[in-house]
Amino acid sequence: MMVLITYDVNTTTVAGEKRLRKIAKLCRDYGQRVQHSVFECLADPHQIALLKNKLIDVMDKDKDSLRFYYLGSNWKPKIEHIGAKEGYDPEGVIIT
Amino acid sequence: MMVLITYDVNTTTVAGEKRLRKIAKLCRDYGQRVQHSVFECLADPHQIALLKNKLIDVMDKDKDSLRFYYLGSNWKPKIEHIGAKEGYDPEGVIIT
Numbered sequence: 001m002m003v004l005i006t007y008d009v010n011t012t013t014v015a016g017e018k019r020l021r022k023i024a025k026l027c028r029d030y031g032q033r034v035q036h037s038v039f040e041c042l043a044d045p046h047q048i049a050l051l052k053n054k055l056i057d058v059m060d061k062d063k064d065s066l067r068f069y070y071l072g073s074n075w076k077p078k079i080e081h082i083g084a085k086e087g088y089d090p091e092g093v094i095i096t
Numbered sequence: 097m098m099v100l101i102t103y104d105v106n107t108t109t110v111a112g113e114k115r116l117r118k119i120a121k122l123c124r125d126y127g128q129r130v131q132h133s134v135f136e137c138l139a140d141p142h143q144i145a146l147l148k149n150k151l152i153d154v155m156d157k158d159k160d161s162l163r164f165y166y167l168g169s170n171w172k173p174k175i176e177h178i179g180a181k182e183g184y185d186p187e188g189v190i191i192t
Contacts, residue, residue, distance in 0.1 A: 065179040083161040
């Protein structure tokens with residue numbers, strides 16, 4: 001299934017910058033970055049649960065926010081891209 | 097229907113900063129900001145088409161990107177929020 005993950009991390013402190021780097025790395029491990037703080041993860045529910053738990057461990061729940069959008073298996077017609085950097089196929093290799 | 101809009105605007109120039117402000121204002125006019133560059137718009141297809149055209153007019157297609165995620169009418173179970181700033185009801189008033 002396709003899950004979109006978006007995040008806001010409070011980077012006003014060094015600790016916040018570290019959390020941002022860790023969260024971005026975790027999302028990269030499981031998905032593709034499509035915008036600065038937006039990742040698309042094509043994975044099974046077990047993998048998504050694993051990723052979610054890892055993200056929750058890293059984030060500061062009082063300062064950062066994560067949103068998960070569950071787009072299901074018929075996700076292709078639900079996504080439209082306009083403009084720069086349309087450069088990857090979530091089912092294939094990175095083509096940027 | 098619910099449409100999620102995410103954007104990356106290249107703000108390395110004054111013109112880019114202007115585009116960012118205009119794009120954020122347009123998205124605010126039609127939806128709710130849920131993260132820094134993430135808006136959720138609960139609107140009919142006509143309104144979404146209007147917004148899309150306005151955004152395309154403002155953006156620089158070579159430098160900026162917009163993504164639309166069409167979550168349909170049964171969007172509530174598709175969205176999960178974790179952490180800070182869960183503060184609005186897209187069907188109601190702003191509660192932050």
